[in-house]
Amino acid sequence: MRPSGRAPDEMRAITIETGFTRHAEGSCLIGFGDTRVLCTASVEERTPPWLRGKGEGWVTAEYSMLPRATHTRGQREAAKGRQSGRTQEIQRLIGRSLRAVVDLKKLGERQITLDCDVIQADGGTRTAAISGAWIALRLAVDGLIKSGALSEDPIEAQVAAVSCGIYRETPVLDLDYDEDSTADADANFVLISGGKIAEAQATAEGACYDEEGLLRLLRLARIGCDRIFAAQLDAVKK
Numbered sequence: 239m240r241p242s243g244r245a246p247d248e249m250r251a252i253t254i255e256t257g258f259t260r261h262a263e264g265s266c267l268i269g270f271g272d273t274r275v276l277c278t279a280s281v282e283e284r285t286p287p288w289l290r291g292k293g294e295g296w297v298t299a300e301y302s303m304l305p306r307a308t309h310t311r312g313q314r315e316a317a318k319g320r321q322s323g324r325t326q327e328i329q330r331l332i333g334r335s336l337r338a339v340v341d342l343k344k345l346g347e348r349q350i351t352l353d354c355d356v357i358q359a360d361g362g363t364r365t366a367a368i369s370g371a372w373i374a375l376r377l378a379v380d381g382l383i384k385s386g387a388l389s390e391d392p393i394e395a396q397v398a399a400v401s402c403g404i405y406r407e408t409p410v411l412d413l414d415y416d417e418d419s420t421a422d423a424d425a426n427f428v429l430i431s432g433g434k435i436a437e438a439q440a441t442a443e444g445a446c447y448d449e450e451g452l453l454r455l456l457r458l459a460r461i462g463c464d465r466i467f468a469a470q471l472d473a474v475k476k
Contacts, residue, residue: 264377268370
């Protein structure tokens with residue numbers, strides 16, 4: 239039995255509120271259970287210096303966790319004067335995941351920055367951030383198309399992410415903190431609508447697993463991401 243009482247292939251409740259902030263070109267507050275992440279998309283009519291004059295744009299991301307997003311207060315990274323290795327890893331993952339579904343030439347010479355700020359953490363913050371960032375990006379691009387700034391849609395597919403793990407010898411979908419902190423294996427899958435895999439991170443924490451175990455986690459991830467894809471479409475259509 240999972241601590242939450244969920245079935246092995248059961249996601250936590252997915253909640254999405256679009257237009258959560260007034261000024262960003264695209265925004266949403268996404269929730270996977272008790273995890274809450276604010277995702278915003280900011281459009282700038284410029285590119286990084288190394289892309290100037292090349293006729294293409296850029297999509298990048300930044301990630302942070304508020305001090306009381308967890309059980310105890312964490313020090314702000316700005317106060318430390320540097321980002322942690324974990325923060326850098328996650329924001330690079332978010333950027334790679336979003337660029338996997340964007341035609342940067344169609345985007346033109348502009349940059350879109352996805353800011354993902356964790357308000358409350360209960361496991362799966364990076365997967366919720368990726369899933370919410372796609373919604374913020376979609377809304378921002380829709381605005382560019384509507385204004386006439388873009389003549390073609392640069393977003394080629396949806397991208398979503400979900401965590402899976404082996405908990406008490408059973409593969410389970412969408413780990414919360416209680417499961418994540420004691421799981422034998424922990425995995426994060428970034429999947430693209432249509433069946434492709436953008437990224438897979440799978441680590442043996444308490445016990446190693448075999449090939450079949452990895453495939454079972456991937457099958458669970460496909461179930462979870464299909465549900466996230468549907469929730470994303472519902473959110474951007476509202």
